[in-house]
Amino acid sequence: MQPHLSRFGHKMSQLTGVRAIMKDIIETMRSGGQWVNLSPGNPLILPEVEAMWRQYTAKLLASKDFGEVVGRYGASQGYGPLIDAVVEFFNSTYKWGISAENVLITPGSQALYFYAANTFGGYDPHGRLRKILLPLSPDYTGYGGVALTEESLLALKPNIDVTGPHRFKYRPDFDSLKVDDTIGAVLFSRPANPTGNVLTDDEVRAIVQVAASEEVPVFIDSAYAAPFPDLVYTDMTPIYAPNVIHCMSLSKAGLPGERVGIAIGAAPYIEALESFQTNAAIHSSRFGQALAAEAIRSGDLLRLSQTVINPFYRRKAELLTAAFEEHLPADLPWFLHEAEGAIFAWLWLDQLPITDQELYQRIKAHHVFVVPGAPFFPGLKEEWPHKRQCLRISLTATEDELRIGAAVIGQVLTEVYAGSSR
Numbered sequence: 001m002q003p004h005l006s007r008f009g010h011k012m013s014q015l016t017g018v019r020a021i022m023k024d025i026i027e028t029m030r031s032g033g034q035w036v037n038l039s040p041g042n043p044l045i046l047p048e049v050e051a052m053w054r055q056y057t058a059k060l061l062a063s064k065d066f067g068e069v070v071g072r073y074g075a076s077q078g079y080g081p082l083i084d085a086v087v088e089f090f091n092s093t094y095k096w097g098i099s100a101e102n103v104l105i106t107p108g109s110q111a112l113y114f115y116a117a118n119t120f121g122g123y124d125p126h127g128r129l130r131k132i133l134l135p136l137s138p139d140y141t142g143y144g145g146v147a148l149t150e151e152s153l154l155a156l157k158p159n160i161d162v163t164g165p166h167r168f169k170y171r172p173d174f175d176s177l178k179v180d181d182t183i184g185a186v187l188f189s190r191p192a193n194p195t196g197n198v199l200t201d202d203e204v205r206a207i208v209q210v211a212a213s214e215e216v217p218v219f220i221d222s223a224y225a226a227p228f229p230d231l232v233y234t235d236m237t238p239i240y241a242p243n244v245i246h247c248m249s250l251s252k253a254g255l256p257g258e259r260v261g262i263a264i265g266a267a268p269y270i271e272a273l274e275s276f277q278t279n280a281a282i283h284s285s286r287f288g289q290a291l292a293a294e295a296i297r298s299g300d301l302l303r304l305s306q307t308v309i310n311p312f313y314r315r316k317a318e319l320l321t322a323a324f325e326e327h328l329p330a331d332l333p334w335f336l337h338e339a340e341g342a343i344f345a346w347l348w349l350d351q352l353p354i355t356d357q358e359l360y361q362r363i364k365a366h367h368v369f370v371v372p373g374a375p376f377f378p379g380l381k382e383e384w385p386h387k388r389q390c391l392r393i394s395l396t397a398t399e400d401e402l403r404i405g406a407a408v409i410g411q412v413l414t415e416v417y418a419g420s421s422r
């Protein structure tokens, strides 16, 4: 049967590029054999972090609040004790001067970007298209699926800053960054998935200022940022301003299954997003919210982010960088993105003689999975060879797997570049 889908139904029934790759990986691994999988975006379960969530779960099960938490509907805005804990934490830590009306809890932050992309992007009541601007491509592949009005997503090509031998960093191209009344919202991840880039405080302030002149909201996707999960290996300050919506997720802090996203912003933005949520989902599950409230209030979430989650992935990033130095030929034009945050490494292979998809297949032939880079340029319409010259490698693999993966990538690249007339 072929269901009759609406335009939105059609759009939402497509899977974004990286999901198709993940399907191939899962099916291939199911067919048996030994595989080194450097593809997952799923964070690892770290025992200390799991123990903390278990402890707060036991506490909630034993508490008098349990019935109220799971047995009744609540406010669309979120579970009161979690909102209070967020307000208290951000006011005491960052002096943001927020109150409860500035906070919205969503079922994971992906839902928040869906609400945002369709509340502020798409056709306005006068029929004019307002776009969602991604100021620094490549960025999170999941943004490719959030805009119901497909033509509303617009990404900007970055400047490439070669920062050292075999190192580079993407920078926003401020010459092409124009925010006028055709832009409904600005959105970027910091630290970024897939690159590990952390836009500097100055870069963020400059973007926020350009958008402020048109009263355009800026959604800063802080899924990997400080204070939790604190997957940041460079200096960065969370930045708040009247047109900034600071967006967080507890998924990389050990709670992806409970779907807890947090938005902090000016009340008019929060109210619009909250109404969208009431229509779409009523509210986020209160069980995870109740656990999060305790973990934030006690300081445990902050402490474990800083002492367990951050060092775990930072070490992996350092190890993989060293493994690339050892195994990738020095005379080839490979460039690793500066490892500033998140749980991925991003490799740019300049003048790559084959596509990223073909490279994925060549590496797969050695029983190693990586993710080809092309799906991480959502909204970037123009042709640009760079889009087909990158790979994402996950830091969730074991140290041995990272070393094996780097050796295989080095071997395949030697063969691939040797076969070209470079």
Ligand SMILES: Cc1ncc(COP(=O)(O)O)c(C=O)c1O
Pocket (backbone or CB within 6 Å): 041, 107, 108, 109, 110, 111, 140, 142, 189, 192, 193, 221, 223, 248, 249, 250, 251, 256, 260, 261
């Ligand atoms: C940059 C970024 N933003 C948002 C999300 C969505 O996270 P969640 O919906 O679990 O909060 C992810 C998930 O991997 C991500 O990498």
